[in-house]
Structure formats: structure tokens, C-alpha cells
Amino acid sequence: MQVSFYGHVRQYQNIKSEIDANIHEVLMSGQYVMGPMLKRFEAELARYHGTKYAIGVGNGTDAIWLALMALGIGPGDEVITHPNTFFATAEAIWIAGATAVFVDCCPKTKCICPANIEAAITPKTKAIVPVHLYGQCADMNAIWQIAAKHKLHVIEDNAQAIGAHGPGFRICDRSDAATTSFIIQKNLGTFGDSGAVVTNNPDIDARIRKLRNHGSDKRNVHSFGFNSRLDDLHAGILSAKLKHIDEWNDQRRKWAARYSAGLKDCRTIDLPVELPGYRHVYHLYVIETKKPEWRDMLLDHLVKAGIDAKTHYSIAIHKQAGYPWGKNARIVGPLTNAEANAACCISLPMYPELLPQEVDYVIEKVREWDAKFAAEAPEGKGIAQRGKTCPSCSKA
Ligand SMILES: Cc1ncc(COP(=O)(O)O)c(C=O)c1O
Numbered sequence: 029m030q031v032s033f034y035g036h037v038r039q040y041q042n043i044k045s046e047i048d049a050n051i052h053e054v055l056m057s058g059q060y061v062m063g064p065m066l067k068r069f070e071a072e073l074a075r076y077h078g079t080k081y082a083i084g085v086g087n088g089t090d091a092i093w094l095a096l097m098a099l100g101i102g103p104g105d106e107v108i109t110h111p112n113t114f115f116a117t118a119e120a121i122w123i124a125g126a127t128a129v130f131v132d133c134c135p136k137t138k139c140i141c142p143a144n145i146e147a148a149i150t151p152k153t154k155a156i157v158p159v160h161l162y163g164q165c166a167d168m169n170a171i172w173q174i175a176a177k178h179k180l181h182v183i184e185d186n187a188q189a190i191g192a193h194g195p196g197f198r199i200c201d202r203s204d205a206a207t208t209s210f211i212i213q214k215n216l217g218t219f220g221d222s223g224a225v226v227t228n229n230p231d232i233d234a235r236i237r238k239l240r241n242h243g244s245d246k247r248n249v250h251s252f253g254f255n256s257r258l259d260d261l262h263a264g265i266l267s268a269k270l271k272h273i274d275e276w277n278d279q280r281r282k283w284a285a286r287y288s289a290g291l292k293d294c295r296t297i298d299l300p301v302e303l304p305g306y307r308h309v310y311h312l313y314v315i316e317t318k319k320p321e322w323r324d325m326l327l328d329h330l331v332k333a334g335i336d337a338k339t340h341y342s343i344a345i346h347k348q349a350g351y352p353w354g355k356n357a358r359i360v361g362p363l364t365n366a367e368a369n370a371a372c373c374i375s376l377p378m379y380p381e382l383l384p385q386e387v388d389y390v391i392e393k394v395r396e397w398d399a400k401f402a403a404e405a406p407e408g409k410g411i412a413q414r415g416k417t418c419p420s421c422s423k424a
């Protein structure tokens with residue numbers, strides 16, 4: 029059996045008439061950039077998040093640096109984040125001209141560990157960018173407390189967790205902004221690049237609207253800006269898909285539960301940790317081998333069995349030779365948990381359109397490998413989940 033990592037074509041087939049109708053509407057409207065479909069989708073997205081504003085932009089990376097720039101964050105400023113995320117989180121901080129400050133993640137959730145944030149704060153610190161990694165929210169209650177105490181901005185990188193929430197909070201409830209990506213593999217994705225910023229702050233909304241459109245909010249009148257707009261065709265596709273996001277996230281949660289039930293007695297791997305009170309939306313279902321040397325062996329076993337498993341992310345950003353080091357980044361380490369996550373992670377296929385027999389086949393193949401090495405497995409959690417338990421993780 030072949031199990032793909034993505035279900036994009038199946039998803040299109042399932043709601044083809046709704047997507048095609050919106051594409052047709054845009055094509056016939058004669059307005060393709062900053063037109064009525066973009067306005068409609070922005071209103072729907074803001075309503076979905078419960079925020080006052082949503083601004084469609086070119087992609088999820090632009091969404092982060094546009095939000096930073098709208099807050100006046102740039103050269104000389106420091107922005108705290110964590111290094112076990114997609115490269116773009118730090119790249120956006122660098123594009124804004126600020127310094128990314130990397131602190132370690134929680135050993136269990138893999139999101140930024142609030143306990144590490146305060147030690148990294150200096151007079152130059154202006155913002156925190158937590159990432160809701162793999163589909164689970166960071167501990168925002170703790171992060172908002174720290175931000176309020178030190179008067180810091182918060183921009184949530186929500187590229188991976190649309191529809192998630194935490195105990196008593198929703199995304200962007202008390203942050204300056206939350207950003208997202210609509211690249212196809214995301215829980216809400218279109219057939220190309222695009223992203224958005226949501227915010228409750230009218231000034232941030234107005235600044236990003238101008239910045240994304242050549243610094244213009246009036247025809248022929250410009251100030252400093254860029255071209256980073258979500259076009260109407262993608263807005264139409266996203267508008268059709270947004271209606272399904274909750275049901276799709278529910279299905280992801282069902283597949284996650286099926287994986288977890290099928291793999292719970294495997295001795296060589298640790299399963300994803302879902303904190304109580306959180307709605308994890310499983311953008312990715314990431315298992316971790318208990319020993320780093322097992323990761324590529326298990327990955328290879330799955331790939332040979334026709335299962336398109338991947339790693340997210342096997343090189344933590346502070347280990348990326350391609351990151352523009354020097355004044356662009358500072359490490360407040362050790363980054364033990366992030367490094368262990370990079371060494372041990374494997375993402376199993378996860379999307380709503382998976383078939384039960386595909387999920388069961390993946391379980392069977394992981395179990396087959398586990399049976400060979402179970403006798404060598406260490407007791408308890410593996411190295412990636414054994415780090416110092418932080419206040420957020422200890423709730424697990
Ligand atoms: C956590 C995270 N941040 C930012 C991005 C950047 O989004 P984009 O690829 O749309 O620029 C992505 C995904 O691609 C991501 O996963």
C-alpha cells in the first residue's frame with residue numbers, strides 16, 4: 029500500500045463544486061487583486077477567529093514580518109522565539125531587521141517553554157513570537173503574563189494551528205496579532221502561497237493594509253511599503269474551505285486518537301502529548317524515537333513500506349548554517365529539548381482525507397519496527413521527552 033503525506037487532491041474532489049463556484053465567481057467579477065472576494069474572506073476569517081480584523085497577505089512569512097514592522101520592531105530590537113519550528117519564523121524576524129533570540133521549548137509539547145522566556149529578556153527585547161507547533165497552542169496564559177509584566181508585544185505564529193485553542197483562551201485573545209499561512213499543506217490551505225494576520229488593534233490593521241499594498245491606502249499616494257497581497261482567487265478557494273475547517277480538524281483529531289490507541293504500547297517511541305484543556309488540531313502527528321539513532325532507521329522502514337513519512341524539523345534553526353548569524357540571532361541556551369526533538373521526530377501522514385485502512389497500515393508498520401527493537405528500549409520517556417519538565421508541560 030502507498031500512503032501519501034498529503035490529501036490535497038482528495039480534498040479538492042470532496043468539495044470541488046464549492047471551490048469551483050468561488051473561482052468562477054472571481055473570474056467573472058473582473059476583480060482579481062484587492063477585490064470583493066478578498067474583502068469577503070477577510071471578514072469571514074476575522075469572524076472565525078473572533079478578532080476585529082483580518083488582513084490577507086502574500087504568505088505566512090510575510091505575515092510575521094509585516095506584523096513586526098507594523099509594531100515598529102526592527103534593527104536593534106530583540107524578538108524571543110524557539111528554534112524547533114519552520115525556518116520562516118526566525119527568517120521573518122531577520123527580514124524585519126530584528127535579532128531572533130532562541131530559547132528552549134517544552135520537552136513534551138515542543139512549544140516555547142514560558143519558563144525560559146524571562147531569562148532571555150533584555151532592555152532590547154520588544155516581542156515574543158510563540159509558535160503553535162504541530163497544531164497545539166503554546167501556553168499563552170503564561171506568555172501573556174510575562175509579556176504584560178515586561179511590556180512586550182506578542183505575535184502568535186499560528187501557521188500550524190488554525191482552529192486550536194487552549195484552556196480559557198482563543199488564538200489572539202490578548203496578543204497584538206496572530207499570523208497564519210495558507211500554503212496547501214496547512215490545515216486551511218490553498219493551491220499556492222498566501223497568508224494572513226488577525227488582530228484586534230485598529231492601528232496594526234491599518235498599518236499592515238498599507239504596508240502590503242506599496243504603502244498606499246489611497247490611489248497614487250504612497251509611503252514605504254511592499255507588495256504582499258492575498259489575491260482574490262486564493263481568497264475564494266479559502267472562503268470555500270473555511271466552512272469545513274472545524275469538521276476537518278475534528279477528523280484530524282480522530283485519526284490522531286486512532287494512531288495513539290494503535291501505538292500506545294510501542295516501547296521504542298514516544299507519542300505526541302496533548303495538554304488537558306487544549307484543542308490540538310494535529311497539523312502534524314509527530315512521534316519521537318526514544319533514541320536518536322533509531323529515527324532514520326524507522327523512517328527508512330516506513331518509506332520502504334510505501335509510507336510517505338517525513339521529519340519536522342530535523343535541523344533546529346540555531347544549527348542551520350544558512351541562518352544569517354551575527355547580529356541577527358542570539359542563543360539563550362542550552363537548547364537541549366529543541367535539539368532532541370530535531371534528532372528524534374517523525375511525522376506520520378495526517379490529513380482529514382486519510383482512509384481508516386491507511387491509518388491502520390501505518391500503525392502496523394510502526395509496530396512491526398517496534399517489535400524488532402522493543403527489547404533495547406530504555407524505560408520511561410526517550411531523550412526528546414525527558415528534558416526538565418517545565419510548568420506548562422507538567423500539566424500533561
Ligand atoms: C510555523 C510556521 N511559520 C511560518 C510559516 C511560513 O509560511 P509560508 O510558507 O506561507 O511563508 C510556516 C509554513 O510554511 C510555518 O509552518
